[in-house]
Amino acid sequence: MERIGSIVTPGEQIGLTTEFTVGPGTYESRCGKFVVASVVGLTHRGKSIPGINGPKIQLCVGIPNQKDSNILPKTSDEVTAVVTKVNTRYATTDILCVSDKVVKEKFQGIVRQQDVRSHNIDAVEIYSSFRPGDIIKAEIISLGNQRSYYLSTSKNHLGVILAESSAGHIMVPISWEQMQCPVTKAKEHRKVAKVEKV
Template sequence: MAAMRMEQGEADLVTPGEKLGDATVLIAGKGAYLSPNGRTIHASLTGLRVLTPPPSGSSDQRSIVDVVGHRSHGPVPEPGSIVVVRVTKVMARMASADIMCVGSKAVKEKFTGIIRQQDVRATEIDKVDMYLSFRPGDIVRALVLSLGDARAYHLSTARNELGVISAQSISGGVMVPISWTEMQCPLTGQIEHRKVAKVPPKSEVKDE
């Protein structure tokens, strides 16, 4: 029935993560994304599902599916986006966080993300200790992997430039990174463990 309504040009209200259709017959447009398995297309925001037929003469006969926001909203995280988050809770196998920015733009709606143990870093994944990687209140730069089942985005810090970019020490000082895995409090000299994001000096940045 949903397919029939779409073919007739009627719009359906959808929510983030909801399946919009199969990639065999649809192309993901604005407000939509292709699932990691490459087979289904899902909504990345709340709004109306709108179908646009393929251009006449196009070799690709799939229609384009867009999700048009039903109200004004700011940027929305999508798979592949770089986001800045604030860690709210750290557990043995994951950390929860509130998404603050998508790229350089602040979000206007509440989006939640989780960083799973296997997504903290690219090497020695089985040795990752979440409590030595993040703490509540840390500001973290991360990559959006996908929209998880619980309406929480799956995030990754498994790149050199991803990880903690700002953190307060137990004493309240803003810590300074001293290695890939450590930050130091300027007030007490105490060292705390983190998954630190490396920001290369401008002199090291080269165009590929």
């Protein structure tokens, strides 16, 4: 179940303790079977740690070292971001990745009510589209104001890609506007990103 190079949120299982050991941004699950993310970030391999049954590779979550210079988001780039705040008019996000590259600096993005979806825009409710902690895929549509990029999730493949239920479990998408907790079966509204079938 190794998940290298994936965006994860706190509480997600990212590897087995029989194969890996904990590193920065991770901890061992209560049952002792899993390496679990403790922060939002990108999973990557750390150093090799000696163990009783031989060395194990650390599983880490965060921003790995990159040789690239600072990545500057630009219009039409697709980004991965975490929702930090929501109000009646927009959702505020922190941009984590531009395309598949993790950003070193902190860039803020805003998804306004009119940019959530492409149809029935007047009926959009931000609280029914995003919640703090959601991981979203979005497109930069303009540079916005001095501190924030304007983001859009109006295309079908954009929107929430990862969300935690009120009970603390990773939800499963069941439609373009709903996700469901696999444990409690409770349904929550989101603007869900459509996953392309391979």
